[in-house]
Amino acid sequence: MSKFTHSVKLDKDKCCGCTTCVKRCPTEAIRVRGGKAIIISERCIDCGECIRVCPHHAKKAVVDSLDIIHKYEYTIALPAPSFYAQFSGLRDRNVLLTALKKIGFDEVFEVSAGAEAVSRATMMDLNYERVELPVISCACPAVVRIIRTRFPSLLPHLLQYRTPMDVSARWAKKIAMEKTGLPKEKIGCIFISPCPAKSTSTKMPLGEYESYVDGVVSMSELYPVLQPKLKDITDPEFLAFSSATGVSWAKSGGEALASQALCNLAADGIENVISVLEALEDDRIHQAQFIELNGCIGGCVGGALTVENTYIAKSRLVHIMNTITPTRKLEGTPDDEIMKEDFPITYEPYMLLDSDMGRAMEKLARIEEQVKRLSGKDCGACGAPTCRALAEDIINGYGKEEQCVFLLREKLEKLLEEKEEQNKEEGKESEGKGTEG
Numbered sequence: 001m002s003k004f005t006h007s008v009k010l011d012k013d014k015c016c017g018c019t020t021c022v023k024r025c026p027t028e029a030i031r032v033r034g035g036k037a038i039i040i041s042e043r044c045i046d047c048g049e050c051i052r053v054c055p056h057h058a059k060k061a062v063v064d065s066l067d068i069i070h071k072y073e074y075t076i077a078l079p080a081p082s083f084y085a086q087f088s089g090l091r092d093r094n095v096l097l098t099a100l101k102k103i104g105f106d107e108v109f110e111v112s113a114g115a116e117a118v119s120r121a122t123m124m125d126l127n128y129e130r131v132e133l134p135v136i137s138c139a140c141p142a143v144v145r146i147i148r149t150r151f152p153s154l155l156p157h158l159l160q161y162r163t164p165m166d167v168s169a170r171w172a173k174k175i176a177m178e179k180t181g182l183p184k185e186k187i188g189c190i191f192i193s194p195c196p197a198k199s200t201s202t203k204m205p206l207g208e209y210e211s212y213v214d215g216v217v218s219m220s221e222l223y224p225v226l227q228p229k230l231k232d233i234t235d236p237e238f239l240a241f242s243s244a245t246g247v248s249w250a251k252s253g254g255e256a257l258a259s260q261a262l263c264n265l266a267a268d269g270i271e272n273v274i275s276v277l278e279a280l281e282d283d284r285i286h287q288a289q290f291i292e293l294n295g296c297i298g299g300c301v302g303g304a305l306t307v308e309n310t311y312i313a314k315s316r317l318v319h320i321m322n323t324i325t326p327t328r329k330l331e332g333t334p335d336d337e338i339m340k341e342d343f344p345i346t347y348e349p350y351m352l353l354d355s356d357m358g359r360a361m362e363k364l365a366r367i368e369e370q371v372k373r374l375s376g377k378d379c380g381a382c383g384a385p386t387c388r389a390l391a392e393d394i395i396n397g398y399g400k401e402e403q404c405v406f407l408l409r410e411k412l413e414k415l416l417e418e419k420e421e422q423n424k425e426e427g428k429e430s431e432g433k434g435t436e437g
Contacts, residue, residue: 005200005203005204006039006041006044006046006200007046007061007062007063007196007197007199007200007203007216008039008044008046008048008050008051008059008060008061008062008196009039009059009060009061009062010036010037010038010039010058010059010060011057011058011059011060012036012058014056014057014058015036015037015056015058016035016056016058017032017035017036017037017383018055018056019032019380019381019383020053020054020055021037021049021050021053021054021058021059022037022380022383022384022385023380023385024049024050024053025049025050025385026045026047026049026270026271026274027043027044027045027047027146027270028043028384028385028386028389029043029044029045030050030385031383031384031389031393031398031399032383033383037058037059042149042350043350045142045145045146045197045270045295046141046142046145046195046196046197046199046200047142047195047196047197047270047295047296047304048061048195048196048197048296048303048304048305049270049304051196051304052304061195061196061199061218061304061305062196062199063193063196063199063216063217063218063221063305064190064215064216064217065217065221066103066104066217066221066222066225068188068190068214068215068217069104069105069188069190069215070104071188071214071215072186072187072188072214073182073186073187074106074107074176074180074182074186074187074188075104075105075106075107075187075188075189075190076105076106076107076108076109076172076173076176076187076188076189076190077097077100077101077105077107077108077109077190077192078109078110078111078165078168078169078172078189078190078191078192078213079096079097079100079108079110079111079192080111080165080191080192080193080194080198080219080250080300081110081111081112081115081242081246081247081248081249081250081300081317082194082219082250082251082299082300082301082303082306082313082317083096083192083194083219083222084096084247084250084316084317084320085250085301085308085313085314085316085317085320086219086223086306086307086308086313087223087226087227087230087316088316090230090316090320091323092236092240093110093239093240093320093324094236094237094238094239094240095230095233095236096226096230097110097236097237097239097240098233098236098237098239099226099229099230099233100226101237101239102229102233103225103226103229105190107172107176108239109168109171109172109175109189110168110239110240110241110242110246111164111165111168111191111246112164112242112246112247112249112250113168113171113241113242113246114163114164114165114166114167114168114171114246114334115139115164115242115245115246115247115249115255115258116242116243116245116246116258117164117167117171117333117334117339118139118159118161118162118163118164118167118339119245119246119249119255119258119259121161121339122135122159122161122258122259122290123258123259123260126259126260126261126289126290131159131160132156132157133157133289134157134265134280134285134288134289134290134291135157135158135159135259135261135289135290135291136154136157136158136159136280136291136293137159137255137256137290137291137292137293138158138159138160138161138163138207138345139163139164139249139255139292139294140197140293140294140295141163141197141198141200141201141206142195142197142270142295143270143273143293143294143295144158144206144345145197145206146270146273146274146277147277147345148206148345148346148347148348149347149348149349149350150274150277150350151277151280151281152347153281154277154280154281155344155345155346155347156344157280157291158344158345160207160340160341160344161339161340161341162207162208162338162339162340162341163198163201164246164249165191165198165201165202165213166205166208166211166212166213167334167338167339168189169189169191169211169212169213170212170334170337170338171334171338172189173187173189173212174338184212188214188215189212189213189214189215190213190214190215190216190217191213191215191216191217192217192218192219192222193216193217193218193219193303193305194219194296194300194301194303194304194305194306195295195296195300195303195304195305196304196305197295198216199216202216206345207341207342207343207344207345208341208342208343209342218305219303219305219306219307220305220306220307223307240324242324243324244321244322244324245258246258247317247320247321247324248317248321249299249300250299250300250301250317251298251299251300251301251314251317251318252266252267252268252292252294252298252299253266253292253299254292254299255292256290256291256292259289259290259292261288261289261290262289263287263288263289263290264288264289264290264291264292265285265288265290265291265292266291266292266293266294267291267292267293267294268293268294268295268296268297268298268299268302269294269295269296269297270295270296273293273294273295276291276293277293296310297310298310298311298313298314299314301313301314301317353367353395353396363395363396366395367388367391367392367395370391370394370395371387371388371391373401373407374387374390374391374404374406374407375387375404375406375407377406379405381404381405382399382403382404382405383403384399384403387404390403390404
């Protein structure tokens with residue numbers, strides 16, 4: 001398997017090469033070449049921003065269809081806490097969780113319970129000073145991908161626990177195996193996801209040998225299936241067991257508050273996340289003990305696979321948190337095998353100029369010279385997000401100077417001037433021959 005696996009894909013038939021995605025991609029992973037967008041695998045972090053902004057719907061998330069529930073003898077729905085905020089007028093989580101069983105799931109396990117478990121463990125680590133401060137949350141796969149490729153010095157600060165999704169999948173399977181007697185291969189854990197990055201993390205898990213999540217279904221696909229069923233459920237099962245602490249993870253700042261750190265910092269939106277990571281790398285953040293970073297604006301409620309407006313969803317989530325009363329108790333608590341990562345996440349460089357340091361430095365110098373030749377306007381008309389990105393493409397053999405419309409215009413103007421001079425010279429020669437005759 002490639003070291004860079006992705007869930008964000010391009011539908012070339014719908015792409016018209018408008019460069020909207022090029023300008024908005026936070027990692028400069030998209031170019032327009034030959035009138036179509038292309039995604040540079042090494043740079044893409046599956047944040048889903050291109051899905052969100054494409055006016056032609058040419059970007060899509062590759063996730064599983066709901067039919068995946070028929071693949072296993074026993075299926076468990078893993079709804080992310082942001083799922084609750086998609087439904088208007090939802091007064092009882094049990095109604096939604098019961099609806100999931102009505103459409104074919106055998107059991108439901110709240111991912112917010114896994115979030116609670118991670119929050120408790122984090123709080124203990126901070127209290128007993130067992131971690132290197134500041135601690136950086138590892139819940140957002142898009143953020144973790146940025147850190148492992150661009151900020152390797154910050155890797156020791158990453159929280160060494162699995163994500164709530166992975167904790168919940170392992171925890172749910174353990175309970176289901178004891179309950180049913182089935183082996184884990186015949187039990188399917190299906191995550192209901194707000195974003196493509198989480199789907200990618202199940203196919204290319206970071207910090208663990210394998211993911212216990214067997215499938216990922218988007219919230220946008222499940223919403224129209226469940227919405228009409230909610231009004232028919234008058235006597236829901238008691239399936240909810242997590243508290244407001246776990247549900248709060250769905251919005252930016254929820255995890256940070258749940259950690260109970262004396263000083264925390266929460267940032268959302270991938271550009272803001274990168275800015276915080278740069279400040280942390282430059283040693284400009286001193287007070288924060290815990291740093292929560294979410295790639296999507298507003299947190300997971302702003303994911304590219306959700307259906308509700310981010311701010312409306314946040315408002316609903318706060319209301320849900322204020323009225324939560326767990327209706328059942330979960331047996332036992334997750335152990336280290338469920339909670340802890342299998343191994344630390346390591347540095348994975350991307351877009352190296354060259355494996356040889358000498359040649360890399362030579363290329364860097366050529367890139368700097370090439371940048372000076374370009375307009376510096378960062379207009380995006382060349383199909384690259386910035387002039388520097390185009391310069392890198394040119395030196396690496398992926399682009400040409402002629403793609404810069406300003407350089408092209410200069411060359412055309414120069415050719416026209418030369419042609420005019422040539423015509424003048426030819427005219428003078430013709431006049432001279434006429435005089436001689």
